[in-house]
Amino acid sequence: MKLKVLLLTLTLFFTRQAYTQELNCQVSIDYSQVQGSTNKQIFDQLKRSILEFMNNTKWTTDIFSQQEKIECSILIIVKEAIGTDEYSGTIQVTSSRPVFKSSYATRILNVEDEYFQFKFQQFSQLEYNMNSFQNNLTSVLQYYAYVILASDYDTFAMSGGTPYWQKAQLVVQNAQAAAESGWKQSQSGQKNRYWLVENTLQPLFKGIRDCMYAYNMTGLDHMTEGPNEARAAVLKSLELLLPVAKARPASYNMQLFFNAKRDEIINIFKDATPEEKAKVLELLATIDPAGTTRYQKISG
Numbered sequence: 001m002k003l004k005v006l007l008l009t010l011t012l013f014f015t016r017q018a019y020t021q022e023l024n025c026q027v028s029i030d031y032s033q034v035q036g037s038t039n040k041q042i043f044d045q046l047k048r049s050i051l052e053f054m055n056n057t058k059w060t061t062d063i064f065s066q067q068e069k070i071e072c073s074i075l076i077i078v079k080e081a082i083g084t085d086e087y088s089g090t091i092q093v094t095s096s097r098p099v100f101k102s103s104y105a106t107r108i109l110n111v112e113d114e115y116f117q118f119k120f121q122q123f124s125q126l127e128y129n130m131n132s133f134q135n136n137l138t139s140v141l142q143y144y145a146y147v148i149l150a151s152d153y154d155t156f157a158m159s160g161g162t163p164y165w166q167k168a169q170l171v172v173q174n175a176q177a178a179a180e181s182g183w184k185q186s187q188s189g190q191k192n193r194y195w196l197v198e199n200t201l202q203p204l205f206k207g208i209r210d211c212m213y214a215y216n217m218t219g220l221d222h223m224t225e226g227p228n229e230a231r232a233a234v235l236k237s238l239e240l241l242l243p244v245a246k247a248r249p250a251s252y253n254m255q256l257f258f259n260a261k262r263d264e265i266i267n268i269f270k271d272a273t274p275e276e277k278a279k280v281l282e283l284l285a286t287i288d289p290a291g292t293t294r295y296q297k298i299s300g
Contacts, residue, residue: 022062022149024069025054031078034087042085042122043078050074050141053126059145060164071096071105072148074141076116088117093144094260097155100221108212109151110259115182115192116140130170136180143171143193150200154209155216161209168197191252199253204244208257211240215261227271234268235280238287245287258288269298 027050031043054074064070072095079089092112096105118137126138133139146168150161172194175183182192190199199205214237223230244254269280277299284295 021055021057022059022064022070023054023145024071025051026073027051027054027076028073029076029078033077033079033089034081036081039122042120045122045124046076046120049120049124049126050076053128053138053141054145057128057145059149070148070152072109074144082117085121086117086119090114091116091140091144093148095148095151097152097216099216099223101224104220106216106220106264107260108155109148109256111144111147111196111256113140113144113182113193115180115187117180130167131174133174133178136175136178139171139175139178140182140193143168146171147196151212154212156213158213159206159209160213162201165197165200169201172197191255195252196256199248199251204247205251205253207240207242207244208253211237212257214240231268231272231276234265235276235283238265238280238283241287242283250290254287255290258291262288262291262294266295266297272298 027047029043029047031040034040054072072093075092077089077092078087080087082088090112093109094107094111095109097108098105118140119135120137126141127134128142129138130142146164150164150168153161153164172183181187183194184192185194185198187194200209215234219230219234219237221230222233241254241257244251248254265280265284269277272280281295281298285292288295
């Protein structure tokens, strides 16, 4: 098992050294809630600008093949025009990862950011800059590009995404003087961009990253060749979340993990033995009590 995991990791690592950009990002913009005489063509331009920025920027020193690009998506719901060329709404970011020797893609990231306010003028270009805060739109996109990369790399190597979590943290630091919400430690609540990356890089939350690695590399990636052993590995990986759940119950980072994985966990354990079902249900009641009702599908 260990040799197979090592060979898979090396294969993916060296493949990623050989080709081109990292992201294959799909973008959707819903502006149906915007009232008044706003020029709707600006949202078509906004979509094109985001697509170009996310997919054409070189985010890492690694180079990916077309097949290795990270599948991700951005959904922006514009709720209000609050000024000239200024809007507020939400941004949802998702990403997925292929499962070895299968056509299945597993969800890695699913985050809905409610603190999204931005300015955009028609024909504007978005420019990458890691040294300073230019505007909220560019910084939010840079931040989530690195979160996508960091989350993906964490599934292929233990704490493999650290350099990209650190880059996301630098974006946060550069944005501390921004007027827009979502960047600050002092902001009410902890469901924001500051706390997502701050928590991730703390030793207390390492169990989430270790779980994500083991869940994918020792679990899902072996589901085709040995489903029983792979399911057991998934269960073992979920146990890595216990220290986090006990220290920080219902933390934002734990919520994001289960936003991405809850439905998949249900599907994995529907075919488990009665003993495994009982064990995973007991575990899930501790690490994800908010999902208890939905997890009853496992035993049903």
